[in-house]
Amino acid sequence: MRKWAFFLCCFFGITVSIIIASNFSLNKHRHYVKKSTIEWLDNPRPINTFTLMSDLGTFNNHSLHKHWTIVLFGYSKCADICPTSLFQMSLLAQQLSEQEVAHPINFVFVSVDHERVSIKNLGYFVKYFNPNFVGVSGSKRQLTALTDSLGIQFNVSKTGQNYTVAHSILLSIIGPKGELRGRFSPGFSAANIADELLQKMAISAVL
Incomplete structure (x- = not known):
């Protein structure tokens, strides 16, 4: 029963968020087109040794090698920002899937709120x-090993019945050598x- 309640809550929240995101995107493009840019690092930044878990098993530094990875931090019970960002990330994944690339591109969502969702449900x-x-x-210790390398901040606080989660809202790009x-x-x-991203990948492939 709890499992079905979780799925129903997630489905309702995600559906509403996607509708909001779609309407926002449509309204935005009616008025102006926002030029998106990536903040590229002059020198790739090494990532600390870390170990997390996914529904497929261990996720660590080795999981970032031999392909590009785009990482988003958030939490599954987020009502708006996280589902909206995941929806936008899905549009990006669709765009990239239609192109031929030298290295595959993986998309990873890191939940900073591990206590309220199981890895399977995530x-x-x-x-x-x-x-x-x-x-x-x-x-928290395992997450911090990764967030420190990526310049991501997060905080989960519990006071009585109040449960607050705060985190940086950025998408990190990790290259096939496992560096930011x-x-x-x-x-x-x-x-x-x-x-x-494809232009940068093409340049990196010939270096």
Whole structure:
């Protein structure tokens, strides 16, 4: 019964968020086109040793090698920002899937709220947006090992009945050598980000 309640709550929340995101995107483009850009690092940044878990098993530094990875942090019970960002990420994944690339591109959602969702249900949550998305999480110590390398901040506080989760809203780009290469913010144009990312990937492939 609790499992069905979880799915129903997630389905309702995600559906409402996608409708809001779609309407926002349509209204935005009626008035102006926002130029999306990626903040590329001059020098790739190494990532600390970390180990998290996904519904597929262990997720660690080795999971980031031999392909590009786009990482978004959030939590499954988020009512608006996280589902909206995941919806935008799914549009980006669709754009990139239509192109030929030298290295495959993986999309990972990292939940900073590991106490309120199981790894299995987190996997169901992210795959609602795209069946190839991977959901991972871990303890605060395990998460911090990764967030420190990516410049991401998060905080989970519990006071009585109040439960508050705060986190940076950025998408991190990790190259096939497992190093941080760049980042960008939600509210982006999937077509613009895809073009810029493919250009960087093409340049990196011949270096």
